Amino acid sequence: MSVLSDHIEAFIKASMGDLPQVELCRQALAAQFHCAPSQINYVLATRFAPDLGYVIQSKRGGGGYIRILRINIDKEAYLMALISQGIGEAIRESQARALIDRLYEREVIQGQEARLMRAAVADQTLKAACHEKDILRAAVLKSMLLALAGGAEVEV
Amino acid sequence: MSVLSDHIEAFIKASMGDLPQVELCRQALAAQFHCAPSQINYVLATRFAPDLGYVIQSKRGGGGYIRILRINIDKEAYLMALISQGIGEAIRESQARALIDRLYEREVIQGQEARLMRAAVADQTLKAACHEKDILRAAVLKSMLLALAGGAEVEV
DNA sequence: TACCCATTGGTCAGAGATAGTCAACAAGCC
DNA sequence: GGCTTGTTGACTATCTCTGACCAATGGGTA
Incomplete structure (x- = not known):
């Protein structure tokens, strides 16, 4: 079952590659996937939660962003x-x-x-x-x- | 994702280098960055606030200036x-x-x-x-x- | 001196640009 | 049908930027 959230998740993970962090623009991502911006929050909350080894940082306003940091689970x-x-x-x-x-x-x-x-x-x-x-x-x-x-x- | 305020902040910090203070001309700086003069005040208020370890002095009128001083502190x-x-x-x-x-x-x-x-x-x-x-x-x-x-x- | 006024910085409300939250609705899965 | 998961939109919060108006300074002039 391949659903929108899965696609977004996959896209973000692909963007990350092996990097420890990646920076997104919520609006742009939502536009890219033709969905509501809050959908991005849903994906972050369910697929990139702390329990899953991620940390989210963000800033609002002009030049705003969402940054996703990956935790090295093996090490920690x-x-x-x-x-x-x-x-x-x-x-x-x-x-x-x-x-x-x-x-x-x-x-x-x-x-x-x-x-x-x-x-x-x-x-x-x-x-x-x-x-x-x-x-x-x-x-x-x-x-x-x-x-x-x-x-x-x-x-x- | 970097925005005008970030650039101005970086420019000022670069101007300061290791010096304890630096003097600016609000109008000139605004012209240099093609923005409203009050934008400079915004940067000062958000990036060079007292909480961030700076003190601002200024003078209006002919030969006016904005001086930014870096505070040195005793830890305790x-x-x-x-x-x-x-x-x-x-x-x-x-x-x-x-x-x-x-x-x-x-x-x-x-x-x-x-x-x-x-x-x-x-x-x-x-x-x-x-x-x-x-x-x-x-x-x-x-x-x-x-x-x-x-x-x-x-x-x- | 007294006043004028050009020059320079200060303030603030509001518009614009992003992101966050939450409740309701939709879609899938027992 | 009822539970879980996904999706959306309305409303909110925060950050940036601008313009209109205010305040201070200092030189020029009567």
């Missing part, structure tokens, strides 16, 4: 596993701290980075109701792990 | 100033990114740390209503800056 399998399985929808502060400590022990991160991460996910930092806090913490933690996994090869 | 004092004044109750993603970029340029943080911080304060990360997002982002950012400022003495 541990982080990706953490992101997709090790952290659920929510995570408590103590669990997050333990996870960060493990990263430090395994030398995935340095002291300064560990301090940054702890600060970002601290209970005191996340102003929200208790359960919301844990959800938020999970999101922040995942996002940072993704940055660790994907950032190394790309100038962000 | 800068961080503390950012925490107490530079960041309010809320901060937008673009402002937060600019702030992090500046820390990176000034070598207060390294590339990996910058990526971590950007990830933590990204719009995509902070799942909340728009205004709540900005408040949350300010809290996360401040918390991380505090970690940077006080990090050396804190137990790992």
Whole structure:
């Protein structure tokens, strides 16, 4: 079954080739495929999601763009596993701290980075109701792990 | 994808080189880039703002000029100033990114740390209503800056 | 000195150019 | 039919650029 989203996905992947990143123009791409611009967002959300090893950056306004960065999954399998399985929808502060400590022990991160991460996910930092806090913490933690996994090869 | 503002910014930075300041003539610059004079103000406001480490001085009338000064900062004092004044109750993603970029340029943080911080304060990360997002982002950012400022003495 | 006015930069609202979000509808697949 | 996936359009958010109008400076002139 070959559907529009698949074509767009294939086109983007072909554009990327072996490069670590590619830059698109949403409007132009939508015009090229004769679809609504939001269709591009759908493809990005479903085929180039963080869990699938991609990071999306974009800018609006004149000269706007959408940039897709690829993560080297082989190299960072541990982080990706953490992101997709090790952290659920929510995570408590103590669990997050333990996870960060493990990263430090395994030398995935340095002291300064560990301090940054702890600060970002601290209970005191996340102003929200208790359960919301844990959800938020999970999101922040995942996002940072993704940055660790994907950032190394790309100038962000 | 580069746009007029980017070109003007690049030109000014090239003019500066390693010097601590540079002097421009708004009209002449606008003529050089075939744009409205106010476009220069736009570039100054968005690319050479105080948050980005610059100070603008200017004089009108005959022999008028625009002078751009690069600020040199003391790391700890800068961080503390950012925490107490530079960041309010809320901060937008673009402002937060600019702030992090500046820390990176000034070598207060390294590339990996910058990526971590950007990830933590990204719009995509902070799942909340728009205004709540900005408040949350300010809290996360401040918390991380505090970690940077006080990090050396804190137990790992 | 007092005033005029040419010259130069500042401000701001609005238009234009992109991209993001979300709810509703459509198409496929048990 | 009901669930999942795909598609769209209306509305929103953000970034860029411009022009009309405002403000300041300094030289010229009465």
